[in-house]
Amino acid sequence: LCTASHENLIWQGEQLRVIRADDAHFPAFYRVIWQQHAAEFSDLCAAERASCMAAVVAVEQVLRTQLTPHKVNLASLGNMVPHVHWHVIARFEWDTHFPQPIWAPPQRPPNMPKLQQLGGKIETTDAAIRLALGSAWGA
Amino acid sequence: LCTASHENLIWQGEQLRVIRADDAHFPAFYRVIWQQHAAEFSDLCAAERASCMAAVVAVEQVLRTQLTPHKVNLASLGNMVPHVHWHVIARFEWDTHFPQPIWAPPQRPPNMPKLQQLGGKIETTDAAIRLALGSAWGA
Numbered sequence: 001l002c003t004a005s006h007e008n009l010i011w012q013g014e015q016l017r018v019i020r021a022d023d024a025h026f027p028a029f030y031r032v033i034w035q036q037h038a039a040e041f042s043d044l045c046a047a048e049r050a051s052c053m054a055a056v057v058a059v060e061q062v063l064r065t066q067l068t069p070h071k072v073n074l075a076s077l078g079n080m081v082p083h084v085h086w087h088v089i090a091r092f093e094w095d096t097h098f099p100q101p102i103w104a105p106p107q108r109p110p111n112m113p114k115l116q117q118l119g120g121k122i123e124t125t126d127a128a129i130r131l132a133l134g135s136a137w138g139a
Numbered sequence: 140l141c142t143a144s145h146e147n148l149i150w151q152g153e154q155l156r157v158i159r160a161d162d163a164h165f166p167a168f169y170r171v172i173w174q175q176h177a178a179e180f181s182d183l184c185a186a187e188r189a190s191c192m193a194a195v196v197a198v199e200q201v202l203r204t205q206l207t208p209h210k211v212n213l214a215s216l217g218n219m220v221p222h223v224h225w226h227v228i229a230r231f232e233w234d235t236h237f238p239q240p241i242w243a244p245p246q247r248p249p250n251m252p253k254l255q256q257l258g259g260k261i262e263t264t265d266a267a268i269r270l271a272l273g274s275a276w277g278a
């Protein structure tokens with residue numbers, strides 16, 4: 001994650017970028033990636049952590065406003081890719097894994113009509129994220 | 140999570156408390172629980188979010204210092220219990236699920252000698268968390 005490639009880039013600034021994961025079962029799955037290499041969240045200084053969480057919260061707020069999910073999931077794991085990145089995922093009661101985490105075994109097959117309906121709102125959501133982050137960082 | 144019961148309470152202050160999950164396979168699995176009811180992290184105001192993440196980071200730093208884990212995992216999910224709480228989990232290459240998230244299917248059986256060795260360091264880790272949060276909040 002130190003260098004971007006084949007990413008669906010939504011927004012980027014000097015400190016961080018936001019991508020959308022392009023997960024067929026979770027259309028509203030975004031990642032906030034810290035640009036500079038750091039393995040653990042506590043490797044960032046207090047000001048950097050504040051910037052990073054401000055972006056995570058901005059994405060969460062856009063997802064809530066645009067998509068009214070049942071819950072938003074936030075996670076910084078990085079076991080396979082030890083570079084600070086936050087998963088921000090809008091969760092719905094009808095999704096394949098709810099109420100389990102998306103990494104657990106699925107609970108049910110995909111709900112295609114609901115997925116299509118959600119997919120139809122994603123471009124607007126991307127745009128709202130750009131607006132929220134653009135204004136927050138003056139980009 | 141609005142009211143504590145049957146919890147392994149490690150530290151608490153007015154705004155938040157820290158418990159240890161008592162998970163047999165993940166001895167160093169802590170939770171930072173916001174005392175007042177809020178469903179989503181973005182329901183907290185900026186100052187509250189800063190306090191909350193300061194506690195999460197303090198726990199992460201103690202885990203790194205005391206246990207030198209391969210990775211620390213942070214997550215705020217709350218699909219089943221929509222009350223703001225952060226999972227802070229020290230992960231090791233030998234643990235049952237590494238490099239997968241702890242919610243994924245296990246990758247291997249528990250390594251009992253390693254678990255016992257880690258378990259032996261938990262009381263000291265609990266004490267170091269109390270010290271870190273006590274000093275941070277003047278409690």
